[in-house]
Amino acid sequence: MYTENNKYTYADLFFYLTILHNDLNDAIAMDKQALKKRRNALFKQIPLEVVSKKTLLLDEVLITKALNEEINNLYDYDYKIVSKEEIDEAITNRQANTFVMKKVVSAPRPLRRSSAGGVIDGSRHDNGMLKTYQDNITGTTLNAIYFNSFFDTETGKILFFGRPSFKDKKIDVKDFKTIKKAIK
Numbered sequence: 174m175y176t177e178n179n180k181y182t183y184a185d186l187f188f189y190l191t192i193l194h195n196d197l198n199d200a201i202a203m204d205k206q207a208l209k210k211r212r213n214a215l216f217k218q219i220p221l222e223v224v225s226k227k228t229l230l231l232d233e234v235l236i237t238k239a240l241n242e243e244i245n246n247l248y249d250y251d252y253k254i255v256s257k258e259e260i261d262e263a264i265t266n267r268q269a270n271t272f273v274m275k276k277v278v279s280a281p282r283p284l285r286r287s288s289a290g291g292v293i294d295g296s297r298h299d300n301g302m303l304k305t306y307q308d309n310i311t312g313t314t315l316n317a318i319y320f321n322s323f324f325d326t327e328t329g330k331i332l333f334f335g336r337p338s339f340k341d342k343k344i345d346v347k348d349f350k351t352i353k354k355a356i357k
Contacts, residue, residue: 184261191329218357219323219333223272224250230260230273230326237345247349263326271326274344276319277334321348 199208229252236244236254244252263271321344323332335355 182257182261184264188264188324188329192324192331195329195331215331215334217335217355219352219355221356223323223325223332224356227251227270227272227325228253229323230255230263230271231344232257232260232273232275235276235344237343239346240344240349243346244349247346247353249353264329267328268326272323272332273326275322275324276344277322321352 199211203211229248229250231252231254233254233256240247241254244254260273262268263273320334322334324330325332333352333355335351
């Protein structure tokens, strides 16, 4: 789990453990082809039946000022701009008919440390999409990508995992232009 300020709420832990639990259950229950098909779909489209029937919760601190001004032109469905506490409550209470958008950090694995202490990602497919972030704990670096992700608050299921972002954890207009195209 990643956080910039190293402070986790109960909801953060609950959220990430639920996602891990769901991912492990899917890996065990689904055959390899079905799992691959499902994961590929998560990168390509956001199900219209989800966004049209549920309310998107956006953290007021994590959206840009420009998005706050433009969101009505970019997103045609129900949404609420709320505090982190309201999002935490929706997650821990498994609130029905809502989903949240979060930026999730993904790092290629397996990771290993070099003899000099640097982190080496185990991938051989660096396509220029990785940004190096300073690891403040050990003073080394880690290659990572922020992904825009939608999660169902009731089930903890991942609904969408796409459009990499490299600037920061803010949700911006470009994110929602891509999201609009992905709703099918």
